[in-house]
Each structure stands twice: as C-alpha cells, then as structure tokens.
Amino acid sequence: MSNKLVSEVDREAEAYLIEYKGDNMDLYHKFAEILDHKNVLIDEPMSKHTTFKIGGKADYFVTPNNHKALWQIITLCKENYIPYYIIGNGSNLLVGDGGFTGVIIQISSNLSKIDVTDNYVKAEAGAMLSKITSIALEKELKGLEFAAGIPGTFGGAVMMNAGAYGGEMKDVIESVRVLDEHGQLKTLTNEELELGYRTSILTRKPYVVIDGILKLENGNREEILGLMKDLADRRISKQPLEYPSAGSTFKRPEGYFAGKLIADAGLKGFQIGGAQVSNKHAGFVINVGDATAKDVITLMEEVKGIVFEKYGVELKAEVKQIGNFR
Secondary structure (H helix, E strand, C coil): CCCCCCCHHHHHHHHHHHHHCHHHHHHHHHHHHHCCHHHEEEEEEHHHCCCCCCCCEEEEEECCCCHHHHHHHHHHHHHCCCCEEEECCCCCEEECCCCEEEEEEECCHHHCCEEEECCEEEEECCCEHHHHHHHHHHCCEECCHHHCCCCCEHHHHHHCCCEECCEEHHHCEEEEEEECCCCCEEEEECCCCCCECCECHHHCCCCEEEEEEEECEECCHHHHHHHHHHHHHHHHHHCCCCCCEEEECECCCCCCCHHHHHHHCCCCCCEECCEEECCCCCCEEEECCCCCHHHHHHHHHHHHHHHHHHHCCCCCECCEEECCCC
C-alpha cells in the first residue's frame, strides 16, 4: 500500500477507521505500509479464525507474507506498547467474548510453502499439517501419518509438539528456523527445541517459527494411505468432529487420561449454555450452538472441580485462552 489512500476501497477503509478507531488511524496506515491493506483487518471477529467458532473482535488482525514483514509488525507493536498474539489455524485457542485488545498476527496461507527433497520435507510455519501429510503421501514418505487429522499449522504443531496415536512432531523434526527476540533467524535442532508433552522451548522463549525440516522415511504408498485411513476412521468414530471445538480440552494428567476421568465422573453430555462435554469423547468440550467463551470457561471450571472432588486429580487446560473474558 502506498503512503496515501487512492482506491475506493482505501477511502472506505479510512472512513471506517475514522469512525471506529479515531486516533489509531496512524497505526492502521503503518500496518498497511508494511502489508497490503487487504492483509490488515480491523474489529475482526475471532470466531471466524478459531476452530471453536468462538471469540469477540480483535482490534487488528494482520497476515504477514514473509518473515521480514512479520518482524516489522512485531517491532511496530513493541514500539507502540501494543499487545500482540501470534496464531496459526486457531485450532487450540479460546478467545474471550470481549475480544482481543491489540493485534492478532496470523501465520497461515501467506506463509505455507512446502518443498520436498529426497526424504526431507521443508514446510513454512503456516502450512497445514493435512497438506504436508498429503504431499508426503504423494512422495511415498512415511512417519507423519499421525498428523493427518490434526487441524493445525506446522508452526503451531512444533510449538506444542503436537501428537496423536503414538506419534509426535519430535519424532520427525530435523530442525526449525525461528525469529529470535532480536529479529534474527536462528536454526534450532530437534534437541535444542526441547520437545516434550505438549511443550517446547518455543512456549518459554519469545521465538516465532518461520519454517522447518522434517526427516521422513521412504515407504509404500498403499501402506501409508492405509494407515492414514485407519487413523481417520478411528478419529471419526471416537471424536466429535461434527462440532466446533479446540480439540482435547485438558492435558493428560500424569498416570491418568483426562477424558476417562471426566466420563467416570458422569459428565458426558454436561452442558452450560452452548458448551457441552461431548457424549462421544469426554475429553472434548464442544460448541453445540452459539456457545460463548464464558460458557466454555464456566463448564471447564465445573468439570475441573467435580473431577478433583471425586478423584483428587487436578485437570489443567490444554486449550490456550487469550483476550478479554467478561
């Protein structure tokens, strides 16, 4: 975008900003100078960007298309003391009903290139795991089948060491490039990522995933496809995929399974507002119709209290919570 607004769309955007953002006009223009104005949204409903289909409006919602623009956006936020939060597909996220005061930076389709060389797959942070696994299948590379049904991006999967059905990202990651706190590109090996159960060094340091390399093994297409179909069938039969959710709501307590504890406590089908403990899998809180973040939080707290009272086990949320809860 140029320094002055020239198109009809630009004039409409400017009028909108004058009405709703007042003195923040300058900030919008600064974002739009880094990105095309189409990649800078204001008062954007976060319910459109989470798999839970829940969340109020973000003041700004931006989608950078390269790591330099990403760092410029982050720098601009820091210089102006503006809160920001980086998301991928919003698959493990609950945003408050009061929205997010600040800037949501989404790394998704604008940063989603995937390349394959021999048995190495290089993926940008915004690449969907489903797309990566599909390409691996085409190239007859095995080892990533577990990730085919995980509705997240590569960057988010690395950060949380996503896993399912006995496989984890730590099993296939060779290395990852990140932006460090100074905006410098830094390569981290598998070991340096400190990948553990739903955690990594990225949850403790201000690093942002840019891209990474997966090391897979040569395999047979039919065998790979067969395993992917088997895991897909198991997901369909056991998980409430027909409803919006954020995946597993609680982390697995040591020595237990959250879903079993919740089910044994008689909480399948327990509902507050539009939020419900799934009848199919008690480890999932689902949006059965116009659920609010308040519904979800209230339900989660009730479930945690009942499980602790019955079994003395403290459940901890796996879903990330950001924004204004009111």
